[in-house]
Amino acid sequence: MKKYTRFEKARIIGARALQISMGAPSLIKIPKDVIFPIDIAMLEFNEDAIPITVKNS
């Protein structure tokens, strides 16, 4: 997995959490007690499952 800076990580997780909060299905298996969108997004991020990267300018 590419190493992200803390700003990039924040943006990626944030964007994904927004999708999840609006009803997007999760991309990995998630324990039942995790229901907070940001937590889900973080789990996905750690699994490298989020289909979002950073544009290199």
Next chain:
Amino acid sequence: MAKKTTASKKDKKTAEKKKIKKPVIKEEKPKKTPVKKTKEPKTISKTTDAKKTKKIKKETAKKPVKKETKKEEKAKKIKRKKTKKEEKPVEITIVPKPKTVEEPKGHKELREEILKILKDEYLPLSIIDDIILIVIKEKGLKKKLKEIIKKSLESYKKTLIDPSEACGIVGAQSIGEPGTQMTMRTFHYAGVAEINVTLGLPRLIEIVDARSIPSTPMMNIYLRDEYCLNPDLAKEVANQIEITLLNDISDISADLTNLVIFIDPDKKSIEKKGIDMEDLLDAVKKIRKTDAKIEKNRVKISLDDPSYKKLLEVTETLKGLKVKGIDGIKRIIIRKEPDEGYVIYSEGSNLEKVLEIVGVDPYRTTTNDIQSVGRVLGIEAARNMIIQEAYNTLSEQGLNVDRRHIMIVADVMTSGGTIKAIGRHGVSKEKESVLSRAAFEITVAHLLQAARRGEVDHLGGVAENIIVGQPVNLGTGAVELVMKRTSGKKKKK
């Protein structure tokens, strides 16, 4: 200030790395001197600290003793005076000899070894230098070299900051907050070696404003080789530096009946300063429309076209006539420092001229006049001087600000090749963006001028974007998200 730095974050970082390297290279070559250099400020501040508390009590007791020794030194020096003149032409050829001390063999080998261990990893040169110095000092450490480098790599990486970090703002805050405490504690401080120096907040403002002349210019003049060991030689150098006015060493009397002026030099002080009658005559002859002659023990000055008014005029100019020394250096104090030998402290500063004096060590002599450092030694030296001066004024007050915050300030001030003040007249004035300039000071004038010229604002900085209501190009705001290609996703899983 912060805005500018953040805009070109990556360049800044690399630039800083380069800059970090530079002083290191300097440290490499004239090995002996710079090592001392780092120690100097410490010893000075230590002595001052210690003296502030202790000296107050002891001062009365100590001072008379010092003066006596000085008088003795002066007496000795007089005898030396004549021999000095013969040395002079010989010495001049030696002065510019550059101290290109090559790196010792052991250091070189160790450096290669370290680079081998590092492979593709990066450590700043200055850190490698420090490691080399310490490992060479303590023999047992060589076996643990790998571990040392591993650890230092680790902590080096910890201190790295992410790209698009707002380092300028962090720096500004880190200097600003301790600055508020400074205001309350002190305003003017007196007394490094009986010379008054502006310290504390006024001094910090002075540095940041890039004043052309500091309110209390001062120099620490270090001496070379035998000059710093021999008190007589040190005295001689000091005499060449300290300004001597005609009025200080002689009586000037105007003979109104014959319309001539007599200069009666005071024998004692003339000998003390190492001046002879010829020198006096030469100095006096510079005044136009007069004629000077030596008459016994005095100099007689007659006017080309005598008049009462002219006579008084000439007398006045004579009083302020420089006989010996360097312009701007008002007072001199010679002190024996524990590890340094004799060091000259001067009130007033004139780096250009002082560096020309035989016996002065040009590598270590410093002044607090940053503009003149920039003029004489170049912009890099000025940058280092800003860092050192700002750091010293802060730490002298017991405020520990990280050097790197001050480095950013110094970088912003000097990156243009000249020393620019922080504020309306310097850095802010040269900002590219109209809105950013208008946001700082004199808003209306900037907007008006920009409208007249039809300026374009590219909204690159922080202030512009905030005014417009956009996310700032910093930190999280600088990140742009895109969809990941599906092919990459499978591989990584």
